[in-house]
Amino acid sequence: MTTNTFVAGDGFLYRMDPRAKIMAMLLVCVFLFLGITLEGLYATVVLLILVGSVNTGIQHTGRTFKSILPMLIFMVLFMPFNVRGGESLISIGSFTLITREGALQAARLGGRFIGITYACTLLFATTPMTDVMLGLRWYRLPYKASLVVTLAFTYIPFIADSFIQITESHRLREGGDLEKKRSVFKRLKDLLPTLTSALVVALRSIPYLAMSLEQRGFGRKEKRTSYHSLDSYRHTFTDFLISFTIPIVLWLIFKA
Amino acid sequence: MNYPTKGTQDPCLDIRNLSFTYQSWKKEKNSPVLAGLDLRLEHKSKTLLLAPFDRGKSTLARIISGLCPKYLPGALEGSVHICGKDLANTEPWELLLDCGYVSQNPQEQFVALSVEDEIAFPLEALGLTRVEIARRVDSALVNWGLDDLRTSSQQELSGGERKRVLLAVQQAIHPHFWVLDESFDDLDRSWREYLTTLIREGEGTTLVLASRYLEQFEDLFDQFALLDEGKIRFGEKAEILHSFSILCGDELPNPLNDQKILIQDEHTLVCSSLLTVRIRISTLEAKPFKLSVPSFTITSGDLVTLVGPNGSGKSTFSRLLCGLDEPKEGTFTLDGEEMNQRELNRSVGYLFQNPDLQIFLPTVREELSWSLKRRKDLNDRQVDAMVCECATLFGLDLEETPSTMSYPLRKALQAAVYYLLDRPFYILDELDNALTYSVALSIIALLRRNGAGILLITHDRKFARLVSETTYAIEAGILERA
Known part of the structure; x- marks a missing residue:
């Protein structure tokens, strides 16, 4: 009922202390919302994608982008229409369709969205979830809260997995003759029952997850111990230094 | 681990007059799955409970594990005691050392993201030391042939491997009482034999729920029971197997023998x-x-x-x-x-x-x-x-x-x-x-x-x-x- 986000590898991010990586992820996310230039924003996004490709491989990086693409298109297409004021870029007669400010805002929003996605992916793809949890607990987050955070980040891919399985199932259940290429409208229409089914599967699995957690002892009064530890990470200080330095340097270079 | 001996104290499992009806989501009321069921299992007993499908086997297993009606709502009457604990006042996590349940559908029981973490999760909940957890995890992984899959996520496992993980979890926890719902299914011959050995040599109490009588069951159990019409009936092995066979329709002719098939286009x-x-x-x-x-x-x-x-x-x-x-x-x-x-x-x-x-x-x-x-x-x-x-x-x-x-x-x-x-x-x-x-x-x-x-x-x-x-x-x- 949960899907692993970890992709085995031996890049430098895999050796970095999870506590420092959590800090770096948070600082990068904050940095993306500071007053920085658009060029700076996209340079950071490119840097994140490059770091991701080096550590988890180009294929994984590409898959991540593909997974957010529909939402990204939706945001970039509809955002400019919401901003009415400013210099007109495209207009039909006297009606302004897209303004320069709207286009810039859409570009900024898209950049932030890609940036946050890759920052999170870099953490969760290069760190086993147990280590993320230990890292969160090191920051004094209670066990239950850490579990909720890690479950949430594994539950989202589970919904994506369910979606793929349902798509496969539906593909095997297609009736009639082979159709030629389906129109975009038909494809979108076909997507609806699959999406609904994926959500139903996800919702249906919640009580089973809760049931299994309790059955495995979640809720017991004993002080919970941990099978894993973060002792194997040897350069904690250096890793923290890097985590603080990089976002600060980026901010100094790209501040508006 | 020291298990209580036969007949010295409360039975391992004591179910009295248990009735259960699932909550209906329609206008009509559901018919009861279990109706006035009694079941008493002494410590160290090994029981095979046979039932054709849809007779309430899994429902009974979930009630015994404290999961039903908490998560699968319905009306429950009667009493269930495990090792003296009244399930009406017991939460599922309190049964961790008393009752280990392996579900028929392995996917619904996974909580962790890797095989070793799945085994370690309940041991962490028990507050065991890291050394003891590692010892038990390693031992369970080796026993169930999962050492190479230690870091694999459940998505990367086959159905049989998932079942082995869940059985390895129970072996690592070592509860008094094992409830195995169709646990031999999905396992290949060698792992069925290993599970047979584990039950035979185990000192705890075992209840195996099955809808088929497999060759591995021969000489494994000391009690045989049949679940039908919401009630459990114990009996001699031959008599229970005969009744079960009739219920399953085993005496009916194999429909594949001499089946006339209509091949319109041969492919x-x-x-x-x-x-x-x-x-x-x-x-x-x-x-x-x-x-x-x-x-x-x-x-x-x-x-x-x-x-x-x-x-x-x-x-x-x-x-x-x-x-x-x-x-x-x-x-x-x-x-x-x-x-x-x-x-x-x-x-x-x-x-x-x-x-x-x-x-x-x-x-x-x-x-x-x-x-x-x-x-x-x-x-x-x-x-x-x-x-x-x-x-x-x-x-x-x-x-x-x-x-x-x-x-x-x-x-x-x-x-x-x-x-x-x-x-x-x-x-x-x-x-x-x-x-x-x-x-x-x-x-x-x-x-x-x-x-x-x-x-x-x-x-x-x-x-x-x-x-x-x-x-x-x-x-x-x-x-x-x-």
């Missing part, structure tokens, strides 16, 4: 020089999984079985054969013409091991009519007629909600969905799990009656012999005729 599906390679993304240490199929042929009306150990690649081959995955090398031809993935999708129906991955809609009617409604050559009346006929054939209630149906009924629904698709070939991935032979054979006969070629994947040799004498086997990554 031959051939796979040549297939090779597929899969890399485990959760570890760098494991070797890539490889499966090679030099040649495989199936013709309309054929009944072929495929056997192989857990994780050998049976499901991988099935996914290639039905066009869900693309092989690295090799070709598929139907009647001499090369097939692409999409054409294979329409020619080979694949009934997944887990029916829940193939049924999603709110009612049986909607599930059965989903594919038919997309066909332009059928009008609504024809669709309705086909759906009704199919539901009758497979014993399904059209207005029933699939998610609340029993696991075997969900399997029957999955088969019914494919029956309506009328594919020339079907792959049945462990169809016999949790079904009686009679029901499984009837489903195969129905799917085959229009001349479909059937490839059956099973771990049960007795069942395989009932179905076919043509067997393919996977050994050391190569699929060949046995």
Whole structure:
């Protein structure tokens, strides 16, 4: 009922202390919302994608982008229409369709969205979830809260997995003759029952997850111990230094 | 661990006058699944509880584990005590050391993201030291042949490997009382034998719930019971097996013997020089999984079985054969013409091991009519007629909600969905799990009656012999005729 986000590898991010990586992820996310230039924003996004490709491989990086693409298109297409004021870029007669400010805002929003996605992916793809949890607990987050955070980040891919399985199932259940290429409208229409089914599967699995957690002892009064530890990470200080330095340097270079 | 001895104190399990009715989501009230059931198991007893499907086996197992009615709502009457604890006042986590439950459907019990973490999770909850957890995790991994899969996530495991993980979890916790719901299913012969040894030599109490009498059960249990009409009846082994056999319809003739099939167009599906390679993304240490199929042929009306150990690649081959995955090398031809993935999708129906991955809609009617409604050559009346006929054939209630149906009924629904698709070939991935032979054979006969070629994947040799004498086997990554 949960899907692993970890992709085995031996890049430098895999050796970095999870506590420092959590800090770096948070600082990068904050940095993306500071007053920085658009060029700076996209340079950071490119840097994140490059770091991701080096550590988890180009294929994984590409898959991540593909997974957010529909939402990204939706945001970039509809955002400019919401901003009415400013210099007109495209207009039909006297009606302004897209303004320069709207286009810039859409570009900024898209950049932030890609940036946050890759920052999170870099953490969760290069760190086993147990280590993320230990890292969160090191920051004094209670066990239950850490579990909720890690479950949430594994539950989202589970919904994506369910979606793929349902798509496969539906593909095997297609009736009639082979159709030629389906129109975009038909494809979108076909997507609806699959999406609904994926959500139903996800919702249906919640009580089973809760049931299994309790059955495995979640809720017991004993002080919970941990099978894993973060002792194997040897350069904690250096890793923290890097985590603080990089976002600060980026901010100094790209501040508006 | 010190277990209480027989007859010295409270029994291990004491159920009195237990009745249970699932909450109904419709206007009509559900009929009770269990009605006035009594069951008393002494410490160290080993009991086989047989029941055909849909008689409340899994419901009973979940009630004993404290999960029902807490998570599966319904009206419960009577009392259940485990090792003296009244379940009415006990939470599931308090039973961790008393009662270990292995579910029929392994997917619903996974909580962690890797095999070793799955085993470690309850040990952490018990507050054991890291050294002790590591010792128990290592031991369970080695015992269940999972050491190479230590860091694998459950998505990377086969059905049998998942079952082994859940059994390894119980071995690591070491509870007094094991409740095993169809736990022998999904396991290949060697792991069934290991589980048999574990039960035989174990000092705890074991309750095995099963819908088939397997050869591994011989001389394993000291008590035999039958669950029927909501009640449990103990008896002598021979008498219980006889009654069970009648209930399961084992004495009925095998519908596949002398079955007359209507082959309208004869087809031959051939796979040549297939090779597929899969890399485990959760570890760098494991070797890539490889499966090679030099040649495989199936013709309309054929009944072929495929056997192989857990994780050998049976499901991988099935996914290639039905066009869900693309092989690295090799070709598929139907009647001499090369097939692409999409054409294979329409020619080979694949009934997944887990029916829940193939049924999603709110009612049986909607599930059965989903594919038919997309066909332009059928009008609504024809669709309705086909759906009704199919539901009758497979014993399904059209207005029933699939998610609340029993696991075997969900399997029957999955088969019914494919029956309506009328594919020339079907792959049945462990169809016999949790079904009686009679029901499984009837489903195969129905799917085959229009001349479909059937490839059956099973771990049960007795069942395989009932179905076919043509067997393919996977050994050391190569699929060949046995």
